[in-house]
Amino acid sequence: MRIAFISDIHANLEALDTVLDDIKKAGADEICCLGDIVGYGANPNECIDRVSKYCGENVLLGNHDAVAIGLMTTRQFNVHARAAIEWTAEKLSAKNRRYLSTLPLTKAVGMTTMVHATPYEPKKWYYITSLEDAAFNFQYFDTRICVIGHTHIPTIMALDDEEIYSHEERWISYAGKKDLRLLVNVGSVGQPRDRNKDSSYGLLDTDKKTFTLKRVPYNVEKAQAKMRKAKMPEFLINRLAEGR
Ligand code: ZN
Numbered sequence: 001m002r003i004a005f006i007s008d009i010h011a012n013l014e015a016l017d018t019v020l021d022d023i024k025k026a027g028a029d030e031i032c033c034l035g036d037i038v039g040y041g042a043n044p045n046e047c048i049d050r051v052s053k054y055c056g057e058n059v060l061l062g063n064h065d066a067v068a069i070g071l072m073t074t075r076q077f078n079v080h081a082r083a084a085i086e087w088t089a090e091k092l093s094a095k096n097r098r099y100l101s102t103l104p105l106t107k108a109v110g111m112t113t114m115v116h117a118t119p120y121e122p123k124k125w126y127y128i129t130s131l132e133d134a135a136f137n138f139q140y141f142d143t144r145i146c147v148i149g150h151t152h153i154p155t156i157m158a159l160d161d162e163e164i165y166s167h168e169e170r171w172i173s174y175a176g177k178k179d180l181r182l183l184v185n186v187g188s189v190g191q192p193r194d195r196n197k198d199s200s201y202g203l204l205d206t207d208k209k210t211f212t213l214k215r216v217p218y219n220v221e222k223a224q225a226k227m228r229k230a231k232m233p234e235f236l237i238n239r240l241a242e243g244r
Pocket residue numbers: 008010036062064150151152
């Protein structure tokens with residue numbers, strides 16, 4: 001079975017549609033979404049429609065989704081994120097607002113735990129930015145694999161018995177390695193921040209026993225033009241082309 005994990009779409013419909021196409025080509029049986037469907041981009045309603053259609057029950061709440069429907073204040077947001085989320089809150093349809101309000105913070109599917117930010121206290125929206133953070137969080141899920149988003153930086157962190165390391169390749173095999181556990185950040189579909197503007201997502205193959213981080217180029221200029229029309233902050237428009 002192949003399961004695709006997408007995260008941090010941030011209302012970027014050009015990126016989402018391109019990724020959904022790539023996932024289809026990759027032959028995924030299921031698609032799971034780790035949250036932050038909205039915020040930053042120009043197509044929040046369209047992105048929610050796609051995610052609810054293609055991901056079924058496997059959709060989580062992200063911090064931007066929570067702020068967009070008033071579950072949280074904008075206090076932790078910078079000025080650009082705040083401007084974008086206020087625009088988003090106004091645009092959301094009543095149906096999509098209701099949909100976001102039903103999403104859980106975490107979910108386990110088979111051998112995989114899903115959460116937007118961290119397995120430890122998912123509601124606090126902490127960030128995993130170091131191996132120390134990762135080592136701490138490995139204690140807070142009991143499945144073999146945990147997939148996360150939130151930082152927009154794709155990373156594979158592995159715990160093999162007692163040894164923890166950051167896996168530098170784009171894919172990892174856990175075949176024949178019974179003590180190996182994974183904490184994978186699948187990166188961002190709609191606003192990558194690792195100096196690579198291509199969309200990022202994760203693909204788990206439970207037959208081959210591999211986890212792969214995939215990259216897909218999409219039409220950045222088109223997404224930017226829509227944001228410009230919506231009068232989004234210039235900083236948010238420019239960062240898409242730089243992947244930061
Ligand atoms: Zn995000």
